[in-house]
Amino acid sequence: MKILVAVKRVVDYAVKIRVKPDKTGVDTQNVKMSMNPFCEIALEEALRIKEAGFAKEVVAVSIGPSQCVDTLRTGLAMGADRGIHVEANSSFLPLTIAKILRSLAEVENPGLIFLGKQAIDDDCNQTGQMVAALLGWPQATFASKVVLDNDKHVATVDREVDGGLETLSVDLPAVITTDLRLNQPRYATLPNIMKAKSKPIKKMTLEDLKVDIKSDIEIVEVTEPPKRKSGVIVSSVDELIDKLKNEAHVV
């Protein structure tokens, strides 16, 4: 079985972002970029499944400008077998990304597609669900545990939902999106980083995949959220209670 994993290059989770003064977006120049944390978890899970003997190959795919190749190299260093870079010079809506992944799935025929549940830049949480819809496959989103049966026909997935944990059983091929507690991604070791340099990364375009760009959403502007009034430090529990009661009126 082959596993396809989509990985996105995003602003690093620890960076304090700045909104551009012209309100066209967030400043990403000279800012640290990394693989989206949820995508790392997705890749890690795919690698574990391969290491357990359930999959023969893990293919990482990234869609975006040439710097995506760095993200793919990190994925290859973690252990993916090969990478696919779909070139795109503008950022696409999740629906277009989903169509690209659908086309790739039709070529690669994976038994599983793993994605992070959301990207920490746009926080959309849509792409995995859309890929599943376009392929007509079952979906198991917000996964915190994935167990494959020995015949690789069924995945039993625990999902993090509002009320707690829900367990689903899905027939393969299926799309799984990963949540935080699914696993702890490995660090790429130096020998693996070196090995990764010779693993292949195939370049593809939207024309190759016969995908039309969907643009039914326009960004009007990007702004800063309203700032909270700065607070005060109190010096005792008595003072705190007094303020909560008589100033804030919340107790």
Place this chain on the structure above:
Amino acid sequence: MTRAVLLRALTKNKFVASNIPRSLSVTNLSRCISTLILAEHESGSIKAQTVSTVVAAGSLGESSTISLLLAGSGSSLHEAAAQAASCHPSVSEVLVADSDKFEYPLAEPWAKLVDFVRQRGEYSHILASSSSFGKNILPRVAALLDVSPITDVVKILGSNEFIRPIYAGNALCTVRYTGSGPCMLTIRSTSFPVTPISADSQSKKATISQIDLSKFKEDSVSRSRYVGQSTQDTERPDLGSARVVITGGRALKSVENFKMIEKLAEKLGGAVGATRAAVDAGYVPNDLQVGQTGKIVAPELYMAFGVSGAIQHLAGIKDSKVIVAVNKDADAPIFQVADYGLVGDLFEVIPELLEKLPEKK
């Protein structure tokens, strides 16, 4: 030409869509918004986040019809439908899909159901709450309809213009939907609070219709099956709608210690929250996690004990009216957002609070 006259003309003469000048096509003509809401229900009543979604739908434009779509099976479904019909005066109709296929809300049959219902009614908008149900299902429906959805809407500026948070809420993005399909949204319920309804509006009941599912084709062999769930049965208020939330971080150090947080929450009539670190460490179950990828809360009072204030946690609490932080570390980032901060040991502060706080009103 009035809309009614044009509509009659269209249905009578079976105009081909491409013959209609764009400015007169039905979807563009209406200032009339028709919204379908994917409703959630439990134990015979509509969930609070669905009612918030109704409030949001009401602000899409003047003159709108709101249809609530309920699916499930058995008596609790029909109880929920009855309750839904009077859950908010803005609801025009309740559509009920009764079938074993919907006993548990799986994305695959639900998405097909929404498409099925949509084909029978002209909806300009399709909404769901951005709960785990809505987030799981709505994007799947959107892809089936070839529509880009807008998820986690916090403000509605017009029937096609919305604001949503990005970068863990550190930026707000105003977007405009320009497609020809229905406008599809998930709504952040803390941004659309439900105001108590006056007695006269409560008497308004929406119509309840059973959907004829005889032509509903879903794969006879389902490729996705519900196996089970583990949920906390608690009398404490729901995190997403509680007036008070008391949160503990990893500094609580143990499941036992977390009971102090619970005691404080109980004293104040509040809900218990936790940081990712506390959940990862196993002190509390995952449904208590507050943050960018956990629950978003907007209580009147948010108290954080032993919480450092990581960007991802703050994303979940920014709309709280009053934020209180207690932490031993005076440099903890949480103090930058707290309205009241107390630098101290939570193991001393919490017992003192328990002793001195007035009982909840």
